Amino acid sequence: MTQVGNEPIPKTQRAAVSDDPSGFKIKEIPVVQPDQLEPGRALVKVLYSGVCHTDLHVIKNEWPVHPERPCIAGHEGSGIIVAINDATSQFKVGDRVGIKWIATSCNECDFCLAGNEPLCLQAKCSGINAQGSFMQYCPAYTSQLTRIPDGLDMAEAAPILCAGVTVWKALKNSKARAGQYVCIPGAGGGLGSLALQYARYMGISTIAIDSGAEKKALCEKYGASAFIDFKEVTDIVSAVKAATPDGLGPQAAIITSPKPEAYLIAMEYIRPGGTVVAVGLPPAGAYVKADVFFTVLHNKNLVSSYVGNRLDANEALDIVAKGHVTCPIVVEPFDSLDSFYTRMAQGTLAGRGVIDLWNKRLGFRKKRNGKIRSEGGP
Ligand SMILES: [Zn+2]
Numbered sequence: 001m002t003q004v005g006n007e008p009i010p011k012t013q014r015a016a017v018s019d020d021p022s023g024f025k026i027k028e029i030p031v032v033q034p035d036q037l038e039p040g041r042a043l044v045k046v047l048y049s050g051v052c053h054t055d056l057h058v059i060k061n062e063w064p065v066h067p068e069r070p071c072i073a074g075h076e077g078s079g080i081i082v083a084i085n086d087a088t089s090q091f092k093v094g095d096r097v098g099i100k101w102i103a104t105s106c107n108e109c110d111f112c113l114a115g116n117e118p119l120c121l122q123a124k125c126s127g128i129n130a131q132g133s134f135m136q137y138c139p140a141y142t143s144q145l146t147r148i149p150d151g152l153d154m155a156e157a158a159p160i161l162c163a164g165v166t167v168w169k170a171l172k173n174s175k176a177r178a179g180q181y182v183c184i185p186g187a188g189g190g191l192g193s194l195a196l197q198y199a200r201y202m203g204i205s206t207i208a209i210d211s212g213a214e215k216k217a218l219c220e221k222y223g224a225s226a227f228i229d230f231k232e233v234t235d236i237v238s239a240v241k242a243a244t245p246d247g248l249g250p251q252a253a254i255i256t257s258p259k260p261e262a263y264l265i266a267m268e269y270i271r272p273g274g275t276v277v278a279v280g281l282p283p284a285g286a287y288v289k290a291d292v293f294f295t296v297l298h299n300k301n302l303v304s305s306y307v308g309n310r311l312d313a314n315e316a317l318d319i320v321a322k323g324h325v326t327c328p329i330v331v332e333p334f335d336s337l338d339s340f341y342t343r344m345a346q347g348t349l350a351g352r353g354v355i356d357l358w359n360k361r362l363g364f365r366k367k368r369n370g371k372i373r374s375e376g377g378p
């Protein structure tokens with residue numbers, strides 16, 4: 001039996017649809033009506049969606065895996081359930097939920113049973129083989145919906161569903177613990193600035209690598225114990241090692257960049273027994289390089305971290321809701337989607353781009369608790 005809320009559900013909606021690898025168009029498409037909802041699905045009225053570069057790689061066929069078309073990308077969606085066809089689900093109409101990269105998984109295979117749903121062979125991903133959050137009404141699978149904590153701003157929650165979860169999980173996979181050091185190349189960027197804050201929350205000291213006075217100030221604000229400007233420092237390996245108390249280097253490094261040099265030097269500057277964590281999914285053709293002799297002799301580890309599971313998502317959001325991590329966001333109307341990608345490519349976007357699918361937020365910004373937040377959203 002489908003549960004339906006009181007709010008009327010329109011017949012059509014706006015969605016960013018990609019019919020071919022040239023890009024996408026925002027157009028009017030039908031809304032899946034409550035009586036058409038497949039079992040195990042909820043109709044989510046999407047309020048906000050973070051804009052992650054991954055979506056563009058998918059749309060443009062830059063990955064080894066190509067999307068099913070017409071494709072609707074978006075995997076940082078926050079919204080409200082307006083109808084649900086799943087009697088066994090913990091979710092109900094009116095719940096605040098997130099749509100993330102992993103859209104559904106079987107929940108029965110070895111991987112799912114061990115809480116490693118991203119490895120499930122039946123998993124579907126938003127924008128690849130499941131519809132994502134660049135639409136006003138998403139017929140989402142209930143199995144991988146994320147509950148958004150009460151009181152957490154829905155626009156601020158959106159980027160945490162991918163960017164936040166990814167770095168939170170990567171820090172957990174780094175095995176670094178309180179009192180130790182982690183190096184974060186690109187620390188002044190979107191993922192990097194979140195990684196700095198989650199690390200600080202874990203009691204881990206951070207060594208930031210980035211460039212320029214603005215990035216330096218940002219990294220220091222988020223607690224970096226050292227800032228290494230890669231445009232000024234020629235020997236980055238020595239500088240990173242020198243930033244740890246005994247000069248032996250950090251216990252771990254979180255690498256969000258696809259550049260081979262980032263891995264090569266990280267394998268050099270981490271201390272013996274340390275761990276380099278590969279994060280992020282670049283276009284096809286990026287390779288990791290490391291010196292085998294010293295990797296073995298110094299027992300260095302190279303591991304990967306791929307998004308996170310449902311618990312990781314809950315934790316990442318909870319930490320933000322409690323105010324330990326903030327995500328600088330730039331909220332703009334749906335029609336800004338293309339422009340967000342342009343600014344991301346140019347490196348001129350200061351913060352994480354978030355689209356407002358209903359244009360409700362605009363004009364509702366004010367300063368509260370010393371930081372810019374928004375009002376007017378649910
Ligand atoms: Zn993403």
Ligand SMILES: [Zn+2]
Nearest residue numbers: 106109112120
């Ligand atoms: Zn599974």
